[in-house]
Amino acid sequence: MSAAISKNGKLTRKDFAAGQDVRWCPGCGDYAILAAVQSVLPTLGLPKERFAVVSGIGCSSRFPYYMNTFGFHSIHGRAPAVATGLKLANPDLQVWIITGDGDALSIGGNHFIHAMRRNLDINILLFNNRIYGLTKGQYSPTSELGKKTKSTPYGSVDRPFMPLAVALGSQATFVARTIDVFGAHLKNTLKAAAAHKGTSFVEIYQNCNIFNNGAWLNVTDKSVRHENILYLEDGKPMVFGTQSPKGLRLNGAELEIVDAAEHADEILVHDAGRQDPTVAFLLTQLGSGIPRPIGIFRSVEAPTYDAGVMEQIQTAKQQQGEGSLKDLLYSTDSWVVS
């Protein structure tokens, strides 16, 4: 986002809460994410009218109704496309896309990868609950292999996507992961996403307590999470676990888990700004096992699509002057009949 000056330095969380009743199931992880977004937005130094929230269809995609900003609850899978038009029409807007694992990666997969490729300056929050919530519990493209759901009573036979890997394979410039119940981490991640110029992609582990309760227990459950989570922090070694801390080290181009103390100097040091996406990609491959990295995997600068579009228009106007309809129509090929 271009650094804009807030007209009103005193925005609070309340300013961002819309009147409409929130209609998620009691206990749904979406509530926590809503609260986090509502508390981060007022801190970004932009007046309220500069925010737009665009979504597709799904439980998660109800989000815009609960935000007192400009909001567009579009159709299933198409939020990135709608957001593209909106952002190009008004580049001053800070556009947030809210989407689900089905919305973004099933029906919306194509728009998702193209958003990454184009690097439009928008922020995409994918609420990954590994299930289709709104349609009451079919497996999604992030559901684990063998998942039994209403549509797969015998277990699914297709491997899940790793959303961050899909994003990196499509050249994402900002890729992060956080968790619904990790309030502070979530907020910091949202802030970093907002600050990034280009498409920021944040996967948020979200619990659907109705149709897929506990999908993320191994990273949210208090008794195990500190053992299982790898917090990615710039400049810090990739160490996880409290009992007997372990670290990640490179063995050729593969990651190895080693004792953190014993191999202290060999432990990889995180650097989200690395141009080459390979380490980030490596980390995404830890998607389903332990440790599970959270934080910012990658954050690099690249030209944004919207800036490119605007620049061409400005250049054209500068070089040719504002277009004149008269000149356009009454071209050199015209003739006069009198």
Added chain:
Amino acid sequence: MSAAISKNGKLTRKDFAAGQDVRWCPGCGDYAILAAVQSVLPTLGLPKERFAVVSGIGCSSRFPYYMNTFGFHSIHGRAPAVATGLKLANPDLQVWIITGDGDALSIGGNHFIHAMRRNLDINILLFNNRIYGLTKGQYSPTSELGKKTKSTPYGSVDRPFMPLAVALGSQATFVARTIDVFGAHLKNTLKAAAAHKGTSFVEIYQNCNIFNNGAWLNVTDKSVRHENILYLEDGKPMVFGTQSPKGLRLNGAELEIVDAAEHADEILVHDAGRQDPTVAFLLTQLGSGIPRPIGIFRSVEAPTYDAGVMEQIQTAKQQQGEGSLKDLLYSTDSWVVS
């Protein structure tokens, strides 16, 4: 493909040529690929009726008409979806998808990534000419940044996909690259693709001499190609260039180009079978520069979607017996009125 016995050991290239006049522009790279496919298919030990060729829309997608096999020229971008139904309906078929950079990666991007994820046992040949041929020359998602075309007279402002990286980000099990004019390499790659169980993805650099002539000159031009191409061969070090051979070595998780002789032991040795996709991913990142790797980047075993589907059906039939309509309808909840 299941190892089937050919009913007719004597199939030749001619058996695979359909009557319909080939209607590509004279000089188009598609001709060479057609010839290669027609000469590889008879060697695969399958009778002719076991082949099906499915395509979308584009110059490349005219392909099925020129093959005397079962063929389906479907609609733009949807070949993987059509092929999925066909393969599931008749798993004995060896299904080849022919697609273009627009067909597969623009409108068909979603089906493409899901095909990779599911690992259906099919073969996808993407004719990458970095342009929309059939619609007469708009830029495609593989066109280089700044590309001037009919639809981007001021140059494109979006970064191209690296097709192999998109595939790997979506968990492709077989990923290769070859070039229209490299007859032998092309044929060998096709054979390897056919032999792989699961989704085989082959990017074929193809010259569109009408709308994007010379797009691949730096790897096809006889005067430079031997300097620029890195041939990936299992068990061989990653060395390229004839004048002063260079090699690739790992520096942390990044690739470095070094003098091949000087650093002989440190040069990476290719292994397409590596489970971890990271080295393959690293190699895809060389997508636009020099050296340009060709050959099989990755080829690993994984359960296929079709096998999973068939297995569940067999198990269900074994455990429950062939379904009986009577039992299904006249369930325990029925009652008799007399």
Added chain:
Amino acid sequence: MESTVEDQGTVTKSVETLERVVIRFAGDSGDGIQLTGNQFTKTTAAAGNDLATFPDFPAEIRAPAGTLGGVSGFQIQFSSGDVFTPGDSPNVLVAMNPAALKVNLADLTPNGILIVNTDSFGKRDLQKADYGKNPLEDGSLSGYRTFRVSLTDLTLAALSDNPLPKKSKTRCKNFFALGMVYWLYSRPLKPTQDFIRTKFGDKADVLEANLTALKAGYAYCDANNTFQVHYEVPSATLTPGTYRNIDGNTAAAYGLIAAAQTLELPLFYGTYPITPASEILHELSKHKEFGVITFQAEDEIAGVCSAIGAAYGGSLAATGSSGPGIALKLEAIGLAVMTELPLVIIDVQRAGPSTGMPTKTEQGDLLQVLFGRNSDSPCVVLAAQSPSDCFTTAYEAALIATKHMVPVFVLSDGYLAFGSEPWRLPDLETLPGKPVKFHTDPATFAPYSHDPETLARPWAKAGTPGLEHRIGGLEKQEGSGKISYNPENHQKMVELRQAKVDRVALDLPPIEVFGPKNGKLLCVSWGSTFGAVRAGVGRCLKRGLDVAHIHLRNLSPFPSDLGEILRRYETILVPEMNMGHLRMLLRASFLIDVKGYSKIQGKPFRESEIAEKIEETLEVQS
């Protein structure tokens, strides 16, 4: 048939006989309303009544407890006569909380029976339901026979010996209420007792608690003067046969499976979940023992394309969705038209446009399925008239698709999908249709030649030796199937694709007219409005009005005798849950000034609305 009431005790109240009753259970979505309704339905079906039911879910998965948005309802009409709909206005409303009362009270017939759980009318409860004053106290219930029952407390009291925690005990109150209603309508408890035993067999305390609550509800009425009378609804004179209760989506799934068996084809269903069509996928995915392949694709386009691929591979191929998903499939359905492959497309319509009101019903997709493709791209269109008819319609669609090599739409809607009714099971021996004969002979094979009778092109399964051939979306030369830009060939093929659809009319039986064979007014219905229109016309006929009814299962092509029949009446009235789709088609086809009656409110017509409209139309006319 089970008809004794177990442990019934002494009945001392008076008994009245009724012909027809409509009951609505309503409560919070957590109150087990759907389960209660289903139990009452099964018991009533087993008691030999004709019946129809309709559940009304909240739009939210789990709306906040106690709010208006969270109210779940279940309505049943049962009778000793014919039942065509779940009924207009309930004679009995069971309201488990204030929100349920507020949402449903207006529908209750004047002087109807209202059972309310007084224990849920605390201050917070009233607030959540947006009640300023307590309706139990402000006289607003005076027009009804209100029974204030302390349902929660009575349930807890009955379960005082049970070790379950209070919260779990409270959950049993729906069985207490059900017991009361069973008493009121003299129904046996046994079917529900059996159900409870099967369902909670491994949880002894829960099992016991539910059984006790059910009996307690029954006994409460028996012992107490709550109700002065109770009622009997004698069994209906149903056609003999085996019956089961079925909803529309399950019926559609079964119809496809049955057709696949008849045609001796593997069934392939490629789809993407969407309300209210997902249950077809859920049901089909259970039946791998029939070799059914279900493919939950990445989107609707992939769903239908996979089905088209499967049809090329020789499967009975089907896809299904609701309106927005059907819109996405339209381009690909054009490919099926062009490649002349058999395909069944089920559209379970919902209220639109766009996302609309996904959980509500509508008939808004008729024109979309007829015309929503580029250029002339004709398909066959059938519509189901009742939940069980979804079976027959899906079955017939498969037969037509494979006979003529053409895509066939099956229109259902949210009302049919979730509604249920007793279904007299078909005699499996006499189901129509025969195994498909694929083309296998290379010598006689021309992929785009056409059978002179059916206008089908040969179905040559991909994989058949010697039949290698190419199909696709470009125009093809009749016969050879080569790509053709020949002008005359194109015109011929466009006409042929239409003629193929038109041929289906030759196989249709004559239209059955309900009521006088000619006269003043004819009501024409299609799809799920059948029940309300038939019942509404029935009422009017009883009152001696000059009105008749025909119902159209075939929307494309129309039956051949349709025009002739329409012309026998002075006025034609088409009630539709849309702005007049069939009306437009009839006007265009027959140049008759067809009147429309549009109800576009996300809910079906009431029988009385139809009857009133008929009266009004006849008055204007005379």
Added chain:
Amino acid sequence: MESTVEDQGTVTKSVETLERVVIRFAGDSGDGIQLTGNQFTKTTAAAGNDLATFPDFPAEIRAPAGTLGGVSGFQIQFSSGDVFTPGDSPNVLVAMNPAALKVNLADLTPNGILIVNTDSFGKRDLQKADYGKNPLEDGSLSGYRTFRVSLTDLTLAALSDNPLPKKSKTRCKNFFALGMVYWLYSRPLKPTQDFIRTKFGDKADVLEANLTALKAGYAYCDANNTFQVHYEVPSATLTPGTYRNIDGNTAAAYGLIAAAQTLELPLFYGTYPITPASEILHELSKHKEFGVITFQAEDEIAGVCSAIGAAYGGSLAATGSSGPGIALKLEAIGLAVMTELPLVIIDVQRAGPSTGMPTKTEQGDLLQVLFGRNSDSPCVVLAAQSPSDCFTTAYEAALIATKHMVPVFVLSDGYLAFGSEPWRLPDLETLPGKPVKFHTDPATFAPYSHDPETLARPWAKAGTPGLEHRIGGLEKQEGSGKISYNPENHQKMVELRQAKVDRVALDLPPIEVFGPKNGKLLCVSWGSTFGAVRAGVGRCLKRGLDVAHIHLRNLSPFPSDLGEILRRYETILVPEMNMGHLRMLLRASFLIDVKGYSKIQGKPFRESEIAEKIEETLEVQS
């Protein structure tokens, strides 16, 4: 206006005056036929004739040289009177090779002028064109005035001094041929000489070669007895003004740009390439100096969705495609209907169904754009009648969309998109419309309130302080815009969306009737059939037949006086390039037994076909 013939030499042949001429240039796609045709067009336009042109491309990008599939054609009709179409049958055919002769000969009028390049009739050339015998020798050209010209050799001879290689010189033969035709119709060479100078300015040899070839062709006729006569077609009495030649796609692009200027909105065009609509994208992408944003999306769905997003952001938003792409956009267009955002959707129709014959024309999408969405989802539909009318239609569409906050379709087709005609440029001062006024006042803002006159909801540009609001595809409460499942509100909103479209009729001028104001037969056309029908009716009127013509630019809503006008004639005939779309709509709306005339061959009606059909219809009638 330039009208002297530069370096013209002495003209000694006799001169005849003609009112109207149709010429077709045909050759291999490598022969420069389109360039030749365009040069002739410009020269003819500058000479003050009325004219219309139509290019006929091969379906392949570059079909093999010399084959039937590789033939490229360009037809022009020019006249001193009115011209409505590129003409039925050419009076002159220039055939550069045997394939071009074979494909086009049947169309040449009996005794028409045929110019053939005899140098391209070698054995191989004949084979490639599937000629068994040499048509130059077997008498098959006897019905025509055939001029056998050694075009290649003559060109080479003329260029003997030029240093270019032979192959390049050979390529100049199209200019030699053009020179001949210029001579034949007494046209000046200067416009083409200017063009050659501009185009090849930096390649002296090529420039010189082409100039020489052109002059040589002219001189050849002059010096030689090839033609006995040459012709003059006097200039037409065109309405005074500034003219330019324009094709339909360029005109549509300009129409959008002009509307954006009037409305003072930035123009956003989100699309995906497809034949025959891509050129709109190409043209718009050139005009960044107008602030035009073109977005080549990943597919059609993203194209239309991006436009919807841009509309929410306050742009004049448009998208365009052809039939199959429009089918893909239908779901999203429903979202535009539901969110009541302004959107222009251009559908350049092509022959279908499915992929069909992409390079051929058809009018098959009328019903698709009207009805191809789930549930009642009304849009405004306009159709352009000629290439230049694509400007006006796109312009009007933008005005309607922003005035009523509604999606508006513009129907064009392949024939209009590629065809061209002289266009009298509009007076920019008097273009209708005025700048859009966005809603800005928070105090009076209700996002789903509706203007009583236009029924538009307020357009509040995302980003406006104090107007934060949410829109989406779920049904909304009238006024507040909150999600609503209220039954009455839904019915109200469905009706309101239709009423909004219907309001457009209030602004329409009365229909202009061409011919008698009542009588026996009225032809009704829409879209690109305008020209053929107007010309056909014109011919019949000259012959004294009782026939009239009206043309409909507005298909949804219809103009209010349509029914009244239709009822003034005994018979109504609707010629359409489809199976009868408008016919069906008129029958349904007005209960009149409208007759249809369907030509579905990928090519437009001929004027003579219309005239014959009129005669036939009148005969049957009497």
